[in-house]
Amino acid sequence: MTPALRVGGVVLAVAIAAALPFFLTDYRTFQFTQALIYAIVLLGLNLLTGYSGQISLGHGAFYAVGAYTAAILMDQAGWPYWATLPVAGAVCFGFGFLFGLPALRLHGHYLAFATFALAVATPQILKYKGIEHWTGGVQGIVTLKPDAPFGLPLSQDRWLYLFTLAIAVALFVVAWNLVRGRVGRALVALRDHPIAAEAMGVDAAFFKTTVFGISAMYAGIAGALGGIAVQFVSPDAFTTLLSISFVVGIVVGGIATISGALWGALFIQFVPNVADQISKAAPWAIYGAVLLVFIYAMPGGVAWMLRRVAGSLRRA
Numbered sequence: 001m002t003p004a005l006r007v008g009g010v011v012l013a014v015a016i017a018a019a020l021p022f023f024l025t026d027y028r029t030f031q032f033t034q035a036l037i038y039a040i041v042l043l044g045l046n047l048l049t050g051y052s053g054q055i056s057l058g059h060g061a062f063y064a065v066g067a068y069t070a071a072i073l074m075d076q077a078g079w080p081y082w083a084t085l086p087v088a089g090a091v092c093f094g095f096g097f098l099f100g101l102p103a104l105r106l107h108g109h110y111l112a113f114a115t116f117a118l119a120v121a122t123p124q125i126l127k128y129k130g131i132e133h134w135t136g137g138v139q140g141i142v143t144l145k146p147d148a149p150f151g152l153p154l155s156q157d158r159w160l161y162l163f164t165l166a167i168a169v170a171l172f173v174v175a176w177n178l179v180r181g182r183v184g185r186a187l188v189a190l191r192d193h194p195i196a197a198e199a200m201g202v203d204a205a206f207f208k209t210t211v212f213g214i215s216a217m218y219a220g221i222a223g224a225l226g227g228i229a230v231q232f233v234s235p236d237a238f239t240t241l242l243s244i245s246f247v248v249g250i251v252v253g254g255i256a257t258i259s260g261a262l263w264g265a266l267f268i269q270f271v272p273n274v275a276d277q278i279s280k281a282a283p284w285a286i287y288g289a290v291l292l293v294f295i296y297a298m299p300g301g302v303a304w305m306l307r308r309v310a311g312s313l314r315r316a
Helices: 005-023 028-051 059-076 079-104 109-126 129-135 156-180 183-194 193-197 205-228 240-253 260-278 283-297 302-316
Strands: none
Touching: 005 028, 005 156, 005 183, 028 059, 028 156, 028 183, 028 205, 028 240, 028 260, 059 079, 059 109, 059 129, 059 193, 059 205, 079 109, 079 205, 079 240, 109 129, 109 156, 109 240, 156 183, 156 193, 183 193, 205 260, 205 302, 240 260, 260 283
């Protein structure tokens, strides 16, 4: 596919996505907003795991930090919702970078366990009475969903979807340029041949901690958007299951792919709902069965399968 056709396809896809909420109910629009938010998290996680090779089972913690940062600024400081996003991203970048420093000594499943411990501890920390004044403790914080600006004739859900879509497109463009440039080549080199990469002058400590911070920043921005969309944040909303779902998302969508974040987000957003509609008694059994089908049918993820199909069509 030529670059012009690729760009044209992306523009067409964004145009269709922008028109989507005008043909859906507010509830369905809210669901697609959540899918876009999850896509941002999965994109950041794929930068870390897919391109850098660092396994994280704790991105739900960074998502929670971003959500609480936005909620506290809106609730206690009266900030507008849009102004909380860069702050949430910056805070999570700092946390991710600092966590990445000791993580340099950990590899493989040891790093996965360390990040999993972070995911387990975060809900309990958010309930701690010493910071209850800020976090609301077990009661959480209620936020308000924003109205469309400038008197635009849009419902709150439609406006928030379009706002989230704009943020997601911008972050996807940043990630695309990142992986195609010097940083992306350095990360892949460190993932595949770390000793050779360091021998060629790649600063492993700098790149690994920086990509950890960038990945956490993506999760933090997504968390802020998620808190605004749901209008409520509480510690119990950020369980370890959320972090595991993010890992499932990048596996289903496709490891080390940009578009895979979208497919993985659609999976973790809609498949549990479909499973619940099929069986109220055992929805997670249905979810597990569907996940197994995806893994066996598309071991490289949806994005890789679509690439193979497109390649076959071009050859035909």
